[in-house]
Amino acid sequence: MEKVLPGMLSFKTFSQSGTFLLTVLLIAAGIISFPAVLNLASSSPRYQRSSTVLLVVINLLFAAGFLWICWFHLQIYMKLPLEVPENLMIWINQQLTMMNKGSSYGLPLLDAAAPPRYKIPVWIENEKYFFWFMCYGVMALMVHLRLQSHRFRAILHIFLALQIFILYIWADPFTSPLPQFFTEIAPWFAPGQSIMAKAGYFMRLYPKMIFYYNAEYMWFHPPLLFVSYGAITIIFITSVFMLVKRELVIEKVGYDYAKLGFFMLTLGMLLGYPWALKAWGPNWWWDPKICSSLMMWAVFSTYLHTRLYANKKFMWYFTSFLGILCFLAMIFTFLTSFYFPGEHTFQ
Amino acid sequence: MRRKSSYDFYLILATALVLFAISAISIYGMFYFKFAQIQQMAPAIKFSYMERMNAFITPFIIILILLLGICVPKRLLPTVWLNRGTVLLVGTAVLTAQLADIKTSLLVILSASLFLQVIVLILALAGSKNLNFHKKGYWVRLGSSLVHLGFILLVLDLLLYKKEVLHLFLFWITTGASVAGMFFCFYAEFVVGFITGKKNSSSEINT
Numbered sequence: 001m002e003k004v005l006p007g008m009l010s011f012k013t014f015s016q017s018g019t020f021l022l023t024v025l026l027i028a029a030g031i032i033s034f035p036a037v038l039n040l041a042s043s044s045p046r047y048q049r050s051s052t053v054l055l056v057v058i059n060l061l062f063a064a065g066f067l068w069i070c071w072f073h074l075q076i077y078m079k080l081p082l083e084v085p086e087n088l089m090i091w092i093n094q095q096l097t098m099m100n101k102g103s104s105y106g107l108p109l110l111d112a113a114a115p116p117r118y119k120i121p122v123w124i125e126n127e128k129y130f131f132w133f134m135c136y137g138v139m140a141l142m143v144h145l146r147l148q149s150h151r152f153r154a155i156l157h158i159f160l161a162l163q164i165f166i167l168y169i170w171a172d173p174f175t176s177p178l179p180q181f182f183t184e185i186a187p188w189f190a191p192g193q194s195i196m197a198k199a200g201y202f203m204r205l206y207p208k209m210i211f212y213y214n215a216e217y218m219w220f221h222p223p224l225l226f227v228s229y230g231a232i233t234i235i236f237i238t239s240v241f242m243l244v245k246r247e248l249v250i251e252k253v254g255y256d257y258a259k260l261g262f263f264m265l266t267l268g269m270l271l272g273y274p275w276a277l278k279a280w281g282p283n284w285w286w287d288p289k290i291c292s293s294l295m296m297w298a299v300f301s302t303y304l305h306t307r308l309y310a311n312k313k314f315m316w317y318f319t320s321f322l323g324i325l326c327f328l329a330m331i332f333t334f335l336t337s338f339y340f341p342g343e344h345t346f347q
Numbered sequence: 348m349r350r351k352s353s354y355d356f357y358l359i360l361a362t363a364l365v366l367f368a369i370s371a372i373s374i375y376g377m378f379y380f381k382f383a384q385i386q387q388m389a390p391a392i393k394f395s396y397m398e399r400m401n402a403f404i405t406p407f408i409i410i411l412i413l414l415l416g417i418c419v420p421k422r423l424l425p426t427v428w429l430n431r432g433t434v435l436l437v438g439t440a441v442l443t444a445q446l447a448d449i450k451t452s453l454l455v456i457l458s459a460s461l462f463l464q465v466i467v468l469i470l471a472l473a474g475s476k477n478l479n480f481h482k483k484g485y486w487v488r489l490g491s492s493l494v495h496l497g498f499i500l501l502v503l504d505l506l507l508y509k510k511e512v513l514h515l516f517l518f519w520i521t522t523g524a525s526v527a528g529m530f531f532c533f534y535a536e537f538v539v540g541f542i543t544g545k546k547n548s549s550s551e552i553n554t
C-alpha cells in the first residue's frame with residue numbers, strides 16, 4: 001500500500017519511530033516484571049520505589065505512543081481527501097439524492113470546495129489494543145499509588161507487562177499501520193483509473209466513511225468500552241485477592257473501579273444503540289456481539305447487586321466469584337468479534 | 348427491620364438468578380447464530396430466529412420487570428402491603444396475558460412500575476424520609492430512583508421500537524436518566540462536594 005500511496009503519508013517515519021517506542025515499552029515491561037515476580041514470592045516488599053518510577057515511565061511511553069498515533073491520523077485527514085472530478089461529482093450527487101429519498105439517514109452531498117476527508121478515531125484496528133492497555137496502565141498506576149500491598153502491586157505490574165507483550169507480538173499498531181483501512185482505500189488513489197471505476201470505488205468508500213470511520217458515535221462508543229475493560233481488569237485482580245483474604249481496603253478499590261467500569265460500560269453500550277439504528281437499521285437484534293455484551297452487562301449488574309451484601313461471608317466470596325466471572329465474560333465478549341459472525345465481526 | 352433486610356436480600360438473589368438466565372439465553376443465541384449460519388440465511392429465516400429468541404427471553408424479562416415491580420413499591424410500602432401488592436400485580440399480569448397477549452401484559456406491568464417509580468422519584472427529590480432505601484443519603488437515593496426509572500423506560504422503549512420518533516426520543520430520556528442516576532448514585536460525595544463546596548459528606552458515603 002506504501003507503493004499505492006507514494007509520498008502521500010510518512011509511513012516510514014511513523015513505523016520506525018513507533019516500533020522504537022514499542023520496543024522501549026517492552027523493555028520497561030520486562031524490567032518491571034522482575035521485581036513483580038520477586039514481590040509475589042516474597043513476604044516483604046522489594047524495589048517499590050523503582051517499580052513506581054518504572055510504572056510512571058511506562059505511562060509516559062504510552063502517552064507518547066498515543067500522541068504519535070493522533071499525529072498519524074491527522075496526516076490521514078489532511079493528505080487523503082476523497083477528491084472527485086467535477087463531472088463525476090454531478091453524477092454522484094444525483095445518485096446520492098436518489099438514495100437519500102428512501103432512507104431515514106441520508107449521505108451528505110458532495111461539495112467541490114470541501115472534499116470528504118477521513119476523521120478516523122484513534123482506536124480502530126490494532127490501535128484499539130494500544131488505547132485499551134493504556135487505560136489499564138493509568139488505572140494500574142493510580143491503584144499502585146493508593147494501595148501499599150506489595151503482592152497486589154506485583155499482580156498489577158504482571159498484568160501490565162503481559163498486555164505490553166501482547167501489544168508487541170500480536171497487536172503492534174505501528175509496524176504496518178491500519179492495514180484494513182489502507183487496503184480499502186488504496187485502489188481509489190491508484191493512478192490511471194477510468195471515470196467509471198472511480199465512481200464505483202467512491203460509492204463503496206463513501207458510505208463506510210460516513211457511517212463508520214467518521215461516525216460521531218465512534219468517538220464515544222468504543223473508548224467508553226475500553227475504559228470499562230481496563231476497570232474490569234482491576235476488578236478481576238481485586239476479586240482474586242478477595243478470595244484469598246477478607247481485606248476491606250482491597251474490596252473498596254474493587255468497588256470504586258466497578259462503579260467506574262459499570263458507568264462507562266452502560267453509557268458505551270447505550271451510545272452504541274442509536275449508531276446501530278443509523279448504520280444497520282432496526283434488524284440487528286440477536287447479533288452475537290450484542291448477546292455477549294448483554295451477558296457481560298448482566299453479570300456486572302449481578303456483581304454490583306450482590307456487593308451490597310458483601311458483609312455476609314457467603315456473599316463476600318460470591319461477589320469475588322462474580323468479579324472473576326465478569327472479567328472472563330469481558331474476554332469472551334471481546335473474542336466474540338473474532339469467532340462469531342455478525343455486524344461486529346473482525347472475521 | 349431484619350425482615351425488610353432479608354426481603355431485600357432475597358429480591359437481590361432472585362434478580363441475580365434471572366440475570367444469569369438471561370446471560371445463558373444470550374450465550375445460546377450466539378452459538379445458534381454461528382452454527383446455524385443465520386447471517387447467510389434468507390430474511391424470513393433470520394426473522395424467525397429473532398422471533399424464537401424473543402420468545403425464549405420474554406418470560407425472563409417479565410420476571411425481571413415483576414421483580415422491579417416489587418422492588419419499586421418496597422421503597423414506599425410496609426412489607427404486608429408489599430406482599431398484597433405483589434400478588435395483585437402478578438394476578439393482573441397473568442389475567443392480562445390470558446385476556447389479551449404477553450405484550451399487553453408487559454405494558455401493564457411496565458406502566459404500573461413507571462407510575463410508582465415516578466412517585467418514588469418525586470419523593471426522593473423532595474427528600475422524603477418515608478422511603479425505604481438500602482442506602483442513606485439524598486443523592487444516592489435520587490440516583491437509585493433515576494437508574495430504576497431508566498431501566499423501566501428502556502424496556503418500555505424497546506417494546507415501542509416500531510414508533511421511530513417516539514422510540515429515539517424515549518431512548519435519549521432513558522440514557523439521560525440512567526447516566527444522571529449512576530453519577531448521583533456512584534459519586535454522591537463528589538456531587539455534594541461540588542454543590543456545597545465541602546470536601547466530605549458523611550451522609551452520602553456510599554460504601
